[in-house]
Amino acid sequence: MTVDELPRSESLDLPPWPEGHEVAVSLTFDVDGESVAIGESSANARRLSLMSDGRYGVTRGLPRIRALLAEENIHGTFFVPGWVADKYGSHVRGLAEDEHEIGHHGYLHRNPEDLDLEGQTEELQHGLDSLVSLFGGNPVGYRAPYFAPTCETFSLLQGLGFIYDSSCMGDHQPYLECCKGIKMLELPVHWSLDDGVYYAWTPQTGALGGPNLLFDTWFAEFNAIASEGGHLVLTMHPHWTGRPHQLETLHRLIREMRRAKKVWFTPLLQVAELYQPRTKD
Numbered sequence: 001m002t003v004d005e006l007p008r009s010e011s012l013d014l015p016p017w018p019e020g021h022e023v024a025v026s027l028t029f030d031v032d033g034e035s036v037a038i039g040e041s042s043a044n045a046r047r048l049s050l051m052s053d054g055r056y057g058v059t060r061g062l063p064r065i066r067a068l069l070a071e072e073n074i075h076g077t078f079f080v081p082g083w084v085a086d087k088y089g090s091h092v093r094g095l096a097e098d099e100h101e102i103g104h105h106g107y108l109h110r111n112p113e114d115l116d117l118e119g120q121t122e123e124l125q126h127g128l129d130s131l132v133s134l135f136g137g138n139p140v141g142y143r144a145p146y147f148a149p150t151c152e153t154f155s156l157l158q159g160l161g162f163i164y165d166s167s168c169m170g171d172h173q174p175y176l177e178c179c180k181g182i183k184m185l186e187l188p189v190h191w192s193l194d195d196g197v198y199y200a201w202t203p204q205t206g207a208l209g210g211p212n213l214l215f216d217t218w219f220a221e222f223n224a225i226a227s228e229g230g231h232l233v234l235t236m237h238p239h240w241t242g243r244p245h246q247l248e249t250l251h252r253l254i255r256e257m258r259r260a261k262k263v264w265f266t267p268l269l270q271v272a273e274l275y276q277p278r279t280k281d
């Protein structure tokens with residue numbers, strides 16, 4: 001791809017939200033489990049502490065997140081790698097029973113930027129097969145591992161019937177991410193709206209931002225997005241946000257949002273469907 005062919009954004013107007021809601025908020029969770037570490041190197045499987053951190057997300061964090069969302073009557077979007085669906089079927093199957101949206105998040109969380117077309121095809125199809133096998137119906141939303149899709153990813157996704165991606169950052173409201181003649185409805189994310197920025201810590205990556213910085217940043221972003229009548233996408237991981245005080249912080253955020261505005265908490269799919277008639281031309 002030359003500089004002249006660089007990807008670009010195409011703006012879309014915000015729709016009116018249902019029932020007079022002032023702002024839309026999507027709580028999204030990437031249920032990575034151990035797939036990130038194993039996807040990076042199968043040798044990581046012998047590292048007990050690293051494996052246990054990923055496992056905590058599925059076996060301990062996820063049920064607590066589900067309970068909070070049930071208490072608050074919120075439906076979210078859960079991006080599940082196919083490997084996690086295969087290994088933890090009994091733990092994640094209930095997400096669909098709770099009427100949360102299930103989205104595609106690769107098979108073994110491999111970075112699309114590191115894969116050729118054949119590798120991406122295999123990762124997407126394998127992940128899709130696992131999700132369909134466990135949950136039934138086809139997912140139509142995708143989040144690339146590491147927020148790292150390529151134009152080839154979008155081409156493959158459209159061939160598989162996907163209607164939106166949630167990995168890019170070309171706007172702070174829904175837009176079209178365009179490359180090589182492909183236009184993909186993008187429900188954008190941002191690193192500042194990812195819990196890993198505040199909660200991830202490894203001996204290699206250093207300091208924590210912490211829950212108060214997360215709360216202040218996310219609530220300020222919520223108010224700014226709400227002033228535009230927009231759509232806020234928050235990205236969380238059960239092995240971080242599912243922990244005790246981090247989950248309390250999410251609960252506090254939900255309550256404060258509801259106190260401030262008339263909020264439509266919605267899975268990404270329902271936002272994507274509002275755009276469908278306008279993106280099909």
Ligand SMILES: [Zn+2]
Nearest residue numbers: 030032145146
């Ligand atoms: Zn992930």
